[in-house]
Amino acid sequence: MEQTLILIKPDAIEKRLTGIILSRFEALGLEIAGAKAVSATEELLRKHYANLAGTPFVDEVVRFMMGDYNHLPDHRIYAFVLRGENAVSRVRAALGATNPDKAEPWTLRGQFGCVKNGVMQNAVHASGTPEEAAREIALWFKPEEVLA
Ligand code: UDP
Ligand code: MG
Numbered sequence: 603m604e605q606t607l608i609l610i611k612p613d614a615i616e617k618r619l620t621g622i623i624l625s626r627f628e629a630l631g632l633e634i635a636g637a638k639a640v641s642a643t644e645e646l647l648r649k650h651y652a653n654l655a656g657t658p659f660v661d662e663v664v665r666f667m668m669g670d671y672n673h674l675p676d677h678r679i680y681a682f683v684l685r686g687e688n689a690v691s692r693v694r695a696a697l698g699a700t701n702p703d704k705a706e707p708w709t710l711r712g713q714f715g716c717v718k719n720g721v722m723q724n725a726v727h728a729s730g731t732p733e734e735a736a737r738e739i740a741l742w743f744k745p746e747e748v749l750a
Contacts, residue, residue, distance in 0.1 A: 604689040605635060605748075607738040609727035610680035612669040619714055620680055623726055626710060627684055630692055636683030636739075636748040641676055642668060649741055659720060666721040681742045685749075690735055693728045700724060 608627070610620050624634075640646075647664045654660040668677045684693060698709025702724050705712035715724035729735035739748065 603685050604687065604732060604735075605683055605685045605739060606689045606693050606729045606732075606735045607727070607742060608682040608684055608693065609742075610682075611667065611723070611725055611727060612672040612674055612679065613666075613716070613723040614714060614725040615678060615680065616672040616674060617714065619725060623710060623714075624682070626696055627682075627693065630686070630696065632684040632686040632689055632693070634682055635685040636681070636743050638681050638743070638747065640679050640681050640742065642679045643677070644668065646741065650738065662719065662721045666719065666723060671719050671721070671723070683739055683743060683748050690729055690732050694730065697724075697726060697728050 610623060614620065614623060644664060647667045648655070651660060651663060654663060665671070667679065686692070696710055698705030698711040700711070701717065701722050702711045702715025703717055705715060707713065710726055711724040715722065717723065729738050
């Protein structure tokens with residue numbers, strides 16, 4: 603069964619959207635195999651977004667993911683491992699386009715995202731490919747924190 607990594611980003615946490623976002627994945631029949639609240643460090647986020655290294659916006663994206671643009675008491679991010687048939691592509695379809703201004707209105711990013719402070723504050727991260735999912739799950743979770 604395929605697995606994928608979901609991160610509830612600080613903009614969505616601030617807007618209290620965690621439950622609504624999770625309910626959409628539950629409605630797709632996906633199983634929660636791992637769940638945790640993480641105090642995200644800059645080091646972890648730079649590893650997570652290694653593909654953005656060298657882009658002009660990577661620093662802003664890392665600051666956003668550390669909660670700098672939102673009103674949170676700490677650097678919290680909620681991380682989930684979801685499992686199910688074609689979990690990666692089905693979750694990405696539920697998210698919509700990276701840019702919330704271009705995301706279809708029925709998608710999570712289309713409904714809950716915005717572009718602010720030069721960053722696409724798009725509510726939720728999901729792995730783009732099964733290979734990316736394996737790398738990201740290993741980054742955010744210890745093996746014993748994910749159901750066998
Ligand atoms: N991002 C941004 N501006 C860009 C590209 C990316 O603010 O031009 C941010 C955005 O929050 C995005 C994240 O960096 O979700 C990771 O970028 P990626 O291209 O991997 O998009 P995703 O896989 O999240 O759709
Ligand atoms: Mg990506």
